Amino acid sequence: MTLRLQPVQVGTGSYDVDGHLVFADGFLAAVLVQLSGFHEDLAGMWFLEAGFGLVSSATQPTFTDLDEAQTWIEQRLAHAA
Known part of the structure; x- marks a missing residue:
C-alpha cells in the first residue's frame, strides 16, 4: 500500500x-x-477531520506529526488485507 x-x-x-x-x-x-x-x-498537532472506510473512527484522534498519522492510517488499512 502506498500513501500519498x-x-x-x-x-x-x-x-x-x-x-x-x-x-x-x-x-x-x-x-x-x-x-x-x-x-x-494541541497547536501544531494533526487531527483526523474525516476518515473513509476502514479509516473512519468514532473518536477522531490527534497526532503529533504527519508520520504518526500515516502510521495510524496504514495500520487501519492493514486490517483489510
Missing part, C-alpha cells in the same frame, strides 16, 4: 485550515487538519 499526501486548505469553519488529503493506492482515505494556535497545547 496532497496539501489542501480545508474549510472547517474554524481557524484550522491547513490540511492534507490522504490517498491510499489512489483512493481518498482521510482528511487531516493541522490544529491552529486556537487549540493552545
Whole structure:
C-alpha cells in the first residue's frame, strides 16, 4: 500500500485550515487538519477531520506529526488485507 499526501486548505469553519488529503493506492482515505494556535497545547498537532472506510473512527484522534498519522492510517488499512 502506498500513501500519498496532497496539501489542501480545508474549510472547517474554524481557524484550522491547513490540511492534507490522504490517498491510499489512489483512493481518498482521510482528511487531516493541522490544529491552529486556537487549540493552545494541541497547536501544531494533526487531527483526523474525516476518515473513509476502514479509516473512519468514532473518536477522531490527534497526532503529533504527519508520520504518526500515516502510521495510524496504514495500520487501519492493514486490517483489510
